[in-house]
Amino acid sequence: MSTGNRESLQSRAFDPFHPPFPEDHIMSSTESNWFTEAYEPSGSSIGFRVTERLHAEKTPFQTIEIYDSTDWGKLMVIDGCMMLTARDNFLYHEMIAHPALFTHARAKRVVIIGGGDCGTLREVLRHEEVEHAVQVEIDERVTRLAEKYFPELCEANGDPRAELKFDDGIKYMADCEPESVDLVIVDSTDPVGPAEGLFNAAFYASCFKALRPAGLLVQQSESPLAHLELIKSMRMAMRSAGFQAVKTLPFPQPCYPTGWWSCTMARKGADLSGFRERGAATKQFATRYYNADIHKAALALPEFMREALGE
């Protein structure tokens, strides 16, 4: 497993919840107006010029910080890891929602595990075929802070089809009525800490059981360049849980390590070829990244991924 904790450089200088950072990370940031997240496993960092830290708190699950920035709008940082910026979250949210929803023939019941910022829920509810979407976020504070600082992501929270639960997603899926769900979206933090149990065969088995035939699971699957071994192990665990077909879709995501990210889709009892291209091409809602051509493009794997994943 090539993943691990991302280390935040500059937030720590004025973060009361973090222990002092290790010697080899020292950057005097008291004078600086950059928030920089150094990602240890890949030896690279990404930073944003910030103007203000608007909020910081320690919840029972994690620390959450909100910054304002000069060029990326507001930022949400969890345990020192950049979760989203107002400017570039559309890439992730559109790609974790629309390819799966335009692959399923008619996803009526959707479960989102994690996704506390509500951006994925908003994208899901753009689909009129969705009759019910429940977001199961372990940390209510993520959602409350999103409502305050990222109201645009929470636009659909009042939709009568939306249900916001604050609960353990692993337990939720384990207890889910068999064959009751069309799509499970795992929109979690990295596979360390609270999200660790969302990346293994036991969890995938719960999802498999909860899904109806031809149901889909889609999960954020980290960086193609930095986490190829994780992607391989996720795909293997999905298959061993019974999923018949698995595909990984890369997409750009500037605020995450290496600036390149992916989601992995798996399907129960069917292959992943059912893209409703006409539906995507004539969709009645606006997107900024996703469209029918981007959907097909995201299914093309770079040569090194094709080799590593045996496709």
Add this chain to the structure above:
Amino acid sequence: MSTGNRESLQSRAFDPFHPPFPEDHIMSSTESNWFTEAYEPSGSSIGFRVTERLHAEKTPFQTIEIYDSTDWGKLMVIDGCMMLTARDNFLYHEMIAHPALFTHARAKRVVIIGGGDCGTLREVLRHEEVEHAVQVEIDERVTRLAEKYFPELCEANGDPRAELKFDDGIKYMADCEPESVDLVIVDSTDPVGPAEGLFNAAFYASCFKALRPAGLLVQQSESPLAHLELIKSMRMAMRSAGFQAVKTLPFPQPCYPTGWWSCTMARKGADLSGFRERGAATKQFATRYYNADIHKAALALPEFMREALGE
């Protein structure tokens, strides 16, 4: 124009050639082992954990630094801007070379403007239809340092079809015999400093004149997210120089601002639909990113680009 000088944060602390950095960039980096490049126009930064600065010099054109890093191999930095890492340059070099070469029916004569690290030349010479490829780099020191620190990129420098010229690319194209070239690749630094004159209609007119009918121009065109106005103006200038068809191909590039980059292709007297898909699918050389599916995928534009570029 949304571009400007990229500001290097940490290199400056021990770079004798740079003036003191501005107040709002201060990070005490003497104790740090990260090289971080803050890109002013987009208010974001990208850094790499370095182990050693192997070389630094001021040439008549620019300052060049070479670092070793923990996870990205050697890095080349010009005027504080990350030019390449050993680990991720394959993305850029493959994407600036192969889509154009597999679009042209048979590119025999190729001109590379810039490209001093020789990685583009290496990719071009993988194509057996290429009979002659000249690299016109203004700064010989870039190539000499690449030979020393990135020998893998210079593997093809001894190929009898290769010619290495150290000269002004703007002048070279202006003086080029009309209709003598099949493909011009502009592999330059950002459109400031020595490369500024490579991003305007006068230069594109020289390229147009030098190209044979159905000849191609391809140029690195910065970040889709941070430089959309630049991309628009490049495309407009290419069209006003006479090019019939223009297409922009995005691709991931972790070491460049926003981690997302692009190249723009233009064609003389023909459209850009002639992709030799069978040639790409049966190519006799190895790539790590590019393949026939990636070629088609790179032609799919995200929705915001399609809207901005009128496609």
